[in-house]
Amino acid sequence: MSRIVNQFTSHTQFTNHKQYFIKLKLEDYMSTTEVLVKELVEKNGRTRNSLMPVLQGIVQQEHYLSEEAMLFVAKELDLAAADVYGTASFYTFLDTVPRGKNIIRVCKTITCHMKGKDEIVNVLSNALKIKVGETTHDKKFTLLTANCLGWCHKGPVMLINDEVYPDLTPQKALEIVEEYAKTTH
Template sequence: MYNVGNLVKELSEKHGRERESLMPILQGIVEKHNYLTDEAMVEVARELDISAAEVYGTASFYTFLDTDVRGKYIIRICKTITCSMKGKGEIIQTLEDMLKIKVGETTSDRQFSLIETNCIGWCHKAPAILINEIPYTELTPEKTVEIIKGYMQKR
C-alpha cells in the first residue's frame, strides 16, 4: 500500500492548498491509485482545511473520481445508444465471461473493474470502451479478447 499522507502532501505542495486545488489533487491521487480511499479523502480535507464531506461531495460528482474500490485497470463501457446499436451487448458478455465479474464489479485480485459510462465520443467508431485513459474502438468479441489478454499479461 502507498502512503497516502505523503502523496497528498506532495500534491498539495504542487497545486497549492486553496479550495480550487481540490480537483487537481483528487485527480493526482486517482492517476496514481485508481480510486479515492476514505483515508485519502480525509487526508485531503485535513491538508486543505475543508470538510471531508465536501471532498466526498466533489469526488462523487465526477464519474472519473471513483470513491469505491477499483482495480488497476478500469474498463468503462459506453452505455449510450450508438454503442448499443453496434453490439455493445456482446462486448459486455465477452468481458464478463473473461473477467468472471458483472458490470459494476471489480475482480478479486483488484486488477480489473468493469463499469458503464456515458458517451465517450466515439460513436463513429462504436462500440467503444475505455481502459483507464486509452480508448478501444470498433470492437468485436475477438478483438476484445485480444485486448484484455494483453492487459492480463502486463501485470
C-alpha cells in the same frame, strides 16, 4: 480513519507475529497516501480550486479515493471532509469504492448500443468472471459501463484507464484485455 485503525488494532491482538506484520503494513500504507496527497497539494496549490486535480491525482495512483485519502485532502486544503466527499462522489471518474488496477468502461450510449456494446460487455464479463460494476478477485480489472465516450462513428468503444479502444469486436476486446492481464502485476 479512526474506524480503520480500530479494525486493525483489534486484529493485532491475535498473535505477536501478526501484530508486527499488520503494523508495518498499516504504517506503510498511511505514509504513501499521505505523501502522495502532500505532493499533489504542493504541486497544485493549497486552495479549493486545486481539489479536482488533487483528487484526480490520487485516483491515478490508487485507483480510488479511500476514506484516509479524502481525510488527508481535507486536512491539507483546510476543507470539511464532507466537502471533499461531496465533490468526489459527484464525479463518475472519482470512485470512492475500491477499484481494480485497470478500469474498463464500455460505452453504452445509443450508437454504441446499436453497434453491439452488449456483446462486448458480455464477452468481457464472461472472460473476467465478473458482472458490470464488479472487480476481479486479483484486483486487476473493474468492469463498468459509461455514458457517451465521444466515439460514436467508431463504436463500440471502451476506455481502459485513460486509453481508448474504438472499432471493437468481441474478439478484439478480449485480446486487448488479455494483453492488460499479462502486463499488470
